[in-house]
Amino acid sequence: MRKTWTSVVVGSVLWACMGAWAADVPHWSYAGEDGPAEWARLTPENATCAGRNQSPINLVGFIHAQLKPIHFAYQAGGTEILNNGHTVQVNYAPGSSITLDGTVFELKQFHFHAPSENQIRGKSYALEGHLVHADKDGNLAVVAVMFREGAANKALAKIWPLMPTEAGAKMALPQAFAAAGLLPANRAYYRFSGSLTTPPCSEGVRWLVMKAPVSASAEQIEAFTHVMHHPNNRPVQAVNGRTVLE
Numbered sequence: 311m312r313k314t315w316t317s318v319v320v321g322s323v324l325w326a327c328m329g330a331w332a333a334d335v336p337h338w339s340y341a342g343e344d345g346p347a348e349w350a351r352l353t354p355e356n357a358t359c360a361g362r363n364q365s366p367i368n369l370v371g372f373i374h375a376q377l378k379p380i381h382f383a384y385q386a387g388g389t390e391i392l393n394n395g396h397t398v399q400v401n402y403a404p405g406s407s408i409t410l411d412g413t414v415f416e417l418k419q420f421h422f423h424a425p426s427e428n429q430i431r432g433k434s435y436a437l438e439g440h441l442v443h444a445d446k447d448g449n450l451a452v453v454a455v456m457f458r459e460g461a462a463n464k465a466l467a468k469i470w471p472l473m474p475t476e477a478g479a480k481m482a483l484p485q486a487f488a489a490a491g492l493l494p495a496n497r498a499y500y501r502f503s504g505s506l507t508t509p510p511c512s513e514g515v516r517w518l519v520m521k522a523p524v525s526a527s528a529e530q531i532e533a534f535t536h537v538m539h540h541p542n543n544r545p546v547q548a549v550n551g552r553t554v555l556e
């Protein structure tokens with residue numbers, strides 16, 4: 311059966327959520343024989359990992375575009391936290407969204423990478439959060455938040471102690487978590503077109519990178535890297551003909 315683009319992308323989100331449990335999902339990793347340089351060759355479904363509009367990137371050469379504010383309509387909806395071996399992720403209940411280009415994108419989940427995947431003017435951050443949204447047709451919009459080392463992060467403090475240490479484990483959150491607490495007060499952002507940063511690297515993802523970083527303590531950053539056992543950032547990819555708007 312021929313897959314539609316929508317089913318591929320929606321499948322990708324599920325894949326990102328459930329990779330550790332799905333027996334038919336090919337293995338990939340962040341280093342070595344099945345590391346990022348090999349992803350495109352691991353399976354035909356991953357061919358897009360060698361595409362021309364890949365994420366992450368080093369954000370430079372900004373084009374002034376007077377971007378309209380992103381309208382955030384988030385509720386406390388984080389319901390469970392899981393470790394899928396590639397990241398630590400919080401799944402979100404329906405009812406929270408952003409509006410972008412007049413389209414509503416619902417928040418599905420958020421997860422983390424350490425060190426950051428995207429770079430801003432060549433600068434890497436200790437941690438990067440990805441808030442993954444989908445519209446009704448399965449188009450994706452990711453809000454990225456950079457964390458620099460500094461004061462402890464109050465929002466992370468609510469979920470970090472519940473982070474499952476074993477790949478494949480998940481835990482219900484005792485209280486619905488409010489993802490708005492992860493966002494910087496200043497919501498100015500950079501925008502570019504990119505991809506999922508994990509196989510199958512599907513393109514057409516709207517990337518919205520918050521300009522202002524938030525902070526996390528050295529202990530909070532260490533807690534995440536300790537649970538992951540290894541860096542979980544894909545290297546920056548070629549920008550090719552793309553522009554980064556601000």
Ligand SMILES: [Zn+2]
Pocket residue numbers: 421422423440507
């Ligand atoms: Zn991510």
